[in-house]
Amino acid sequence: MKYMMFVCTDTEPETDDSLVPDVDVWVTENDKAGRRIEGSELVSPAAATTVRVRGGELLLSDGPFAETKEVIVGYDLLECADLDEAIEVARAHPMAWRGRIELRPFA
Amino acid sequence: MTDTARAVADAGVESRPRIVAALIRITGDWTLAEDCAQEALALALERWPKDGVPANPGGWLMTVARNRAVDVLRRATVERRKLEELAMLASTEPEEVPAVDDRLRLIFTCCHPALALEARVALTLRTIAGVPAADIARTFLVTESTMTRRLTRAKAKIATAGIPYRVPTGAALTERLPGVLAVLYLLFTRGYDTEGEPAFAEEAIRLARLLRALMPGEPEVSGLLALFLLQHSRRAARRDADGNLLTLDQQDRGRWDHAAIGEAVALLPAQPGPYALQARIAACHVASPSDWPTAATLYDELYGLLPTPVIALNRAVAHGYAHGAASGLVLLAEARAGGALDAYPYVLAVEADLTARAGDVERAVSLFERAAAAAPTEPERRALLTRAEDLTR
Numbered sequence: 119m120k121y122m123m124f125v126c127t128d129t130e131p132e133t134d135d136s137l138v139p140d141v142d143v144w145v146t147e148n149d150k151a152g153r154r155i156e157g158s159e160l161v162s163p164a165a166a167t168t169v170r171v172r173g174g175e176l177l178l179s180d181g182p183f184a185e186t187k188e189v190i191v192g193y194d195l196l197e198c199a200d201l202d203e204a205i206e207v208a209r210a211h212p213m214a215w216r217g218r219i220e221l222r223p224f225a
Numbered sequence: 226m227t228d229t230a231r232a233v234a235d236a237g238v239e240s241r242p243r244i245v246a247a248l249i250r251i252t253g254d255w256t257l258a259e260d261c262a263q264e265a266l267a268l269a270l271e272r273w274p275k276d277g278v279p280a281n282p283g284g285w286l287m288t289v290a291r292n293r294a295v296d297v298l299r300r301a302t303v304e305r306r307k308l309e310e311l312a313m314l315a316s317t318e319p320e321e322v323p324a325v326d327d328r329l330r331l332i333f334t335c336c337h338p339a340l341a342l343e344a345r346v347a348l349t350l351r352t353i354a355g356v357p358a359a360d361i362a363r364t365f366l367v368t369e370s371t372m373t374r375r376l377t378r379a380k381a382k383i384a385t386a387g388i389p390y391r392v393p394t395g396a397a398l399t400e401r402l403p404g405v406l407a408v409l410y411l412l413f414t415r416g417y418d419t420e421g422e423p424a425f426a427e428e429a430i431r432l433a434r435l436l437r438a439l440m441p442g443e444p445e446v447s448g449l450l451a452l453f454l455l456q457h458s459r460r461a462a463r464r465d466a467d468g469n470l471l472t473l474d475q476q477d478r479g480r481w482d483h484a485a486i487g488e489a490v491a492l493l494p495a496q497p498g499p500y501a502l503q504a505r506i507a508a509c510h511v512a513s514p515s516d517w518p519t520a521a522t523l524y525d526e527l528y529g530l531l532p533t534p535v536i537a538l539n540r541a542v543a544h545g546y547a548h549g550a551a552s553g554l555v556l557l558a559e560a561r562a563g564g565a566l567d568a569y570p571y572v573l574a575v576e577a578d579l580t581a582r583a584g585d586v587e588r589a590v591s592l593f594e595r596a597a598a599a600a601p602t603e604p605e606r607r608a609l610l611t612r613a614e615d616l617t618r
Contacts, residue, residue, distance in 0.1 A: 119387040200389040201339055202397065223386050 120224040121204045123157070125192035128217040138215040148196075153207055157194030188218065229274045236282035237266045241355040243283070244290045246327035249390060252294060255352070255380040261297070265290040328353060329392050329439050332432065336405040337388045344379040345408050346415075351376055354412075354428040364415050364422055402440075406449050406500060409433055413453050426457055437492075444494035448501030454489035455507035458482040470608040473510055486511055502527040506543075517547035534565040542575055550583035570599045574609055581616060590616050 148154035163182040170177045182189060191213070198204040201221070208219045241262050248258035265286045279285040335348040343365065350356040362372035382388065393401050409429050416426025433450040440446050462480040465471055493508055494501040502523055509520040524540035537560035545553020557576060566572045577592035593613035600606040 121387075198387070200387040201337075202389050202393065204387070205339075221386075225385075 119198060119200065119204075120155070121196040121198060121201075122222045122224065123194040123196055123204070123208055123211075124190045124220040124222065125194070125211065125213045126188050126190050126218045126220060127213075129187045138212045139210050141212050144211050147210075148194075148207055153196055153198055153203070155195040155197055157192065159192040160190060162191075163189045191217070227274070229278060230270065232278045232282060233266060233269045233273060236269065236286055238355065240283035240286050241266070242328055242331070242353050244287050245352060245355075246331045247287070248290060248294050249331065250327050252298065253384075253390065255383065257294060257297060259352070261290040261293040262286075264293050326392075326439075328435060330390055332405055332436065333392045333401060334383060334388060334390045336401070336408045337383070338401070338404050339386060339388055340379055340382060342408075342411075344375060345404075346411050347372065347376055348379050349408055349412060349432075350425070350428070353432065354425075356424070356428070360422060364425070402443065402445065405436070406445060409436070409449060410500075413456070417456060423460070426453070426460075429453060430457060444496040445498040445500045447492045447494050448496075448498055448504045451489040451492040451494075451504035452500055452507055454485045454492070455504060455511070458485040458489070464604070468604055469611070470604045472608075473515060478513060497526055497530065499527065499531055502530070515546070517543060521547035534560060534563065535569070538566060538569070538572060538575060541579075545579045545582070550579045553579045554583060570601050571596075573599055574605075577609070577612070581612070586616050589613075 145154065145157070166180075166182045168179045168182065170179075194211075196204055196207055198207060201223075204221050208214055208221060211219060213219055244262045244265065245258045248261055249255055252258060268289055269282070269286060273279070331353055332349065335352055336345045340348070347361050347365065350361050351358060358373050358376060359369045361376075362369045365372060367375075383390075392398065409432055412432070413426050413429035416423055416429060430450070430453045433446070433453055437443075437446045437450050458481050459473075459476060461482070462476040462478070463471060489504065490508055490511065493504055506520050506523045506527070509516040509523070521540070521543040524536070524543045528536050528540050538557070541553050541556035541560050544556050554576075557572075557579060560566060561572065573592055573596035577589050577596050580592055581589035590613050593609050593616070597606045597609035597613070600609055
């Protein structure tokens with residue numbers, strides 16, 4: 119199954135930095151195992167543009183889709199056998215420790 | 226209910242989870258599995274009165290449900306592999322189906338932490354225990370259609386999010402087991418509440434037995450089963466003829482289920498897990514009178530492990546009985562200090578009881594009356610008012 123892994127910040131992270139995994143190790147390992155298809159960091163939400171069409175009219179707005187303090191700062195596209203494998207991959211990502219990660223399966 | 230209808234109902238309770246679990250394993254389709262089990266039971270209701278109850282009712286139901294699934298899948302022309310597996314199953318005797326493994330797999334899937342806790346309990350009740358959605362809705366205080374929607378959403382999430390249908394292994398099993406035990410505990414509590422559905426408690430015990438048969442070396446599983454058996458052993462003695470609640474020392478011990486108590490005592494683990502400790506505390510009340518000093522020590526240990534306000538409250542009670550009402554009142558004041566117990570309806574009852582035993586009758590009477598006003602159910606309210614009246618007599 120394909121999972122989109124949204125890497126999100128957390129406004130009040132509680133972490134012990136000595137325990138947080140290294141992101142480069144995470145990328146290398148999961149690329150090698152074929153579980154990470156691609157991924158990237160994203161620039162700050164200040165550069166986001168939200169696109170909507172309402173009543174046939176294109177509405178563009180500045181910024182992310184919702185007022186929120188936790189923002190998506192990256193994504194990784196995963197190929198995993200099931201949710202448990204995706205959770206194992208996500209838990210080893212540093213942002214599961216410093217922020218939060220949302221796993222969303224592809225339809 | 227006619228004898229045949231009774232036979233169908235019994236076979237349904239006994240076989241339905243096994244059939245559903247086996248069909249889910251093979252088809253991966255929860256709704257199909259449940260529908261086919263339901264249709265098999267409906268057919269039994271139609272056929273058995275005419276043809277007689279078959280020698281192996283469970284096997285009969287499994288065969289009908291499986292054939293129904295084959296038909297549906299064939300018509301839907303799903304993957305070849307699933308049909309092949311079904312064909313293989315069709316050639317084996319029902320007794321050879323690894324029923325226990327299937328049900329354990331089902332428990333771990335229903336209790337997956339990616340599902341909301343309430344969805345886990347509801348799904349366990351519906352899929353493993355076969356409880357009708359209407360009954361589950363009643364205990365969760367929602368309408369039947371709301372509960373049906375929640376169950377449908379949970380099943381859809383299992384399929385679309387890729388929640389695997391298996392018992393996890395290694396470290397994942399250790400991580401997931403407490404979640405499964407928590408769902409069984411919640412299930413049991415729903416059955417044990419004053420206004421609960423007693424069948425839920427029976428189901429929780431049945432599932433805990435199943436879990437223990439498969440994980441005999443897990444002390445917390447044994448602890449949970451022992452705890453259930455001890456609590457449940459007193460069910461016949463908890464009320465008097467008028468339905469009033471009786472405290473432990475008022476209960477007729479002759480009406481306790483001593484076979485269940487014996488089984489529980491043999492299960493008691495020595496390890497200090499939360500359920501093992503609670504089971505050992507429950508076992509302190511098997512003796513007559515209750516062994517309060519041991520219970521108080523075990524509560525200290527449990528509170529060290531799980532420092533929750535409710536455990537702090539129970540610890541105060543145990544110390545109050547073991548070492549005098551005054552020490553209980555001191556611990557009660559500590560438990561209430563944070564304010565977390567302010568809305569908990571039993572705090573006043575505990576304070577009233579400790580105050581009465583400390584000898585302050587006037588204050589105790591007023592506390593019992595306030596506790597009665599805060600009691601969540603009518604039998605509890607009556608029991609507390611009786612205590613107040615007894616003190617003024």
